[in-house]
Amino acid sequence: MSLRRLPVYILADVSGSMRGTPVESVKAGIRQLHRDLLTDPQAIESAYLSVITFADVAIQVVPLTEVSGFIPPEMEANGQTNYGDALRVLIECFEMEVVRTTADQKGDWRPLVFILSDGAPTDTGWTEYARQLRERRPANIIAVACGDHADISALRETTETVIQMRDMSPDAFRAFFKFVSASVKTTSAKVGSVGEGGGITLPPPPPGITIIP
Amino acid sequence: MSDLPELPVPVPEASPVPAMVPAMVPAMVSATVSAEEPVVPATWTARDADVSWCPASLREALDAGFVLAAGAEPRTIDARAAGWQVTGAGVRGRSHAHRGEHRDDALAIASRDDVLVLAVADGAGSSALSRIGAAVTAQFAVENTLTRLAAATDGTSLSQLGTAMAYAVHDAALRLHELAGLAACAPTALRTTVIIAAIMGETMLVSQVGDGAVLVQRRDGGVVRVGATRETAWAGEVTCFVPDACSMVQAAELRQVSLADVALVALMTDGVDDPFHPLEQSAAQLVAQWREGTRDAIGTARQPDAPPVLGNVDALLRWLSFEQRGEVDDRTLLLAWR
Numbered sequence: 001m002s003l004r005r006l007p008v009y010i011l012a013d014v015s016g017s018m019r020g021t022p023v024e025s026v027k028a029g030i031r032q033l034h035r036d037l038l039t040d041p042q043a044i045e046s047a048y049l050s051v052i053t054f055a056d057v058a059i060q061v062v063p064l065t066e067v068s069g070f071i072p073p074e075m076e077a078n079g080q081t082n083y084g085d086a087l088r089v090l091i092e093c094f095e096m097e098v099v100r101t102t103a104d105q106k107g108d109w110r111p112l113v114f115i116l117s118d119g120a121p122t123d124t125g126w127t128e129y130a131r132q133l134r135e136r137r138p139a140n141i142i143a144v145a146c147g148d149h150a151d152i153s154a155l156r157e158t159t160e161t162v163i164q165m166r167d168m169s170p171d172a173f174r175a176f177f178k179f180v181s182a183s184v185k186t187t188s189a190k191v192g193s194v195g196e197g198g199g200i201t202l203p204p205p206p207p208g209i210t211i212i213p
Numbered sequence: 214m215s216d217l218p219e220l221p222v223p224v225p226e227a228s229p230v231p232a233m234v235p236a237m238v239p240a241m242v243s244a245t246v247s248a249e250e251p252v253v254p255a256t257w258t259a260r261d262a263d264v265s266w267c268p269a270s271l272r273e274a275l276d277a278g279f280v281l282a283a284g285a286e287p288r289t290i291d292a293r294a295a296g297w298q299v300t301g302a303g304v305r306g307r308s309h310a311h312r313g314e315h316r317d318d319a320l321a322i323a324s325r326d327d328v329l330v331l332a333v334a335d336g337a338g339s340s341a342l343s344r345i346g347a348a349v350t351a352q353f354a355v356e357n358t359l360t361r362l363a364a365a366t367d368g369t370s371l372s373q374l375g376t377a378m379a380y381a382v383h384d385a386a387l388r389l390h391e392l393a394g395l396a397a398c399a400p401t402a403l404r405t406t407v408i409i410a411a412i413m414g415e416t417m418l419v420s421q422v423g424d425g426a427v428l429v430q431r432r433d434g435g436v437v438r439v440g441a442t443r444e445t446a447w448a449g450e451v452t453c454f455v456p457d458a459c460s461m462v463q464a465a466e467l468r469q470v471s472l473a474d475v476a477l478v479a480l481m482t483d484g485v486d487d488p489f490h491p492l493e494q495s496a497a498q499l500v501a502q503w504r505e506g507t508r509d510a511i512g513t514a515r516q517p518d519a520p521p522v523l524g525n526v527d528a529l530l531r532w533l534s535f536e537q538r539g540e541v542d543d544r545t546l547l548l549a550w551r
Contacts, residue, residue, distance in 0.1 A: 004539050039255045108447065110448075
């Protein structure tokens with residue numbers, strides 16, 4: 001009779017191209033997301049947040065933590081875009097932290113993952129991890145192509161749900177994290193399983209953010 | 214650093230922002246500080262639904278009496294039929310109550326001579342009109358099973374009862390497609406699970422689309438679950454709903470249970486069985502609470518003391534008010550006993 005949680009993972013690209021306003025906006029957005037979820041009792045009870053940053057390597061800077069105990073992380077941007085390491089760490093986190101239903105244990109909600117990246121992978125091993133995520137569908141993954149230089153095809157190989165946020169201003173990130181918050185709040189509902197063509201229904205994205213068909 | 218999220222100007226590249234003091238950023242400090250004031254974590258509230266249970270587009274299609282009964286909060290049943298007593302209730306979960314939304318669960322019973330049909334349904338939370346889908350499906354499940362059985366060549370045949378149950382789900386699915394057309398929405402907007410238990414003499418047939426559970430208690434006190442769970446690896450995900458095409462197949466996969474030594478049958482939506490997962494381990498304690506009253510909580514649930522619920526709708530509503538962290542779904546429990 002364990003608690004069933006909604007694991008929410010945020011994968012943030014903190015490579016050098018995110019330095020300055022973009023990374024500060026992501027940090028501010030995560031803080032805003034946390035504050036927003038604190039206003040929702042269902043999120044307080046069910047949502048668990050984790051932050052994984054990736055540059056030269058990927059690091060889970062905040063392990064899966066309930067909303068009331070979450071402390072928004074500091075981040076600095078520099079280095080390359082080791083996208084494969086990010087996906088590897090994400091898969092490891094799923095194996096270590098997420099609970100599936102068994103005969104004896106109640107499982108979590110299917111995790112919700114947001115991947116933010118403004119560039120292209122600089123490593124070569126990411127395709128295998130992307131293939132694993134796309135085929136096994138261990139989570140509802142929303143990839144966000146930030147700016148004009150994000151590698152949409154790489155994100156596409158990871159998930160079919162890719163959205164584009166060309167504007168990388170603080171306001172745009174603020175609107176995006178509102179969208180994340182709304183997605184978290186609406187995800188804890190009975191849904192058709194992904195394998196049966198169901199899956200979550202995302203709230204409409206804010207102006208300036210488009211779903212890439 | 215952590216209290217500077219809302220600065221309206223870009224932070225200088227790679228330069229640490231000094232600790233915020235009013236003298237350093239006089240024009241922005243009040244707004245920034247107020248935006249970062251500690252948030253008091255929200256608590257649960259409850260309010261009436263913001264919209265009518267029946268959308269305007271379906272008012273002519275749905276009988277007014279049906280709408281009134283199905284939309285009542287809570288929905289309760291207290292009846293005696295075909296040699297069984299029935300007590301049932303469906304209540305809004307904390308999430309719907311907090312958001313001012315209707316219950317998506319439904320329950321219904323119908324009987325004729327020695328046949329009693331029970332149904333519970335749970336509308337998909339991700340489907341906008343699932344409350345309509347659940348209520349219509351539960352009602353079709355019980356009424357059309359009896360209607361089709363009455364029209365069968367042998368109304369006492371178990372196989373024809375089973376056929377009637379499967380076709381009742383088919384009828385419900387067709388009706389949901391009609392209603393979707395009237396409401397100008399996709400049929401998936403009315404998605405629902407359904408469990409039907411039809412009792413004929415000393416035999417029960419069970420048809421199930423989606424999740425939820427059926428328990429039977431034997432006269433010797435033993436409690437068993439009828440059939441296996443249809444859950445996926447993840448919470449809240451269901452492999453099939455009415456009116457999806459797969460529902461016709463799942464509805465026809467009937468389970469037959471001899472009732473010769475059965476004293477109680479329980480149908481429940483996942484709002485009741487999930488908090489007590491795995492049900493196979495908690496079932497005996499649950500039935501004991503329903504029969505003898507609730508004094509000690511099961512597992513980590515916070516359960517109020519409650520008298521026996523059989524024949525006592527108020528006690529059943531009190532029993533359904535238990536709390537468990539993260540369990541915010543609607544709850545429906547339908548009990549038949551003798």
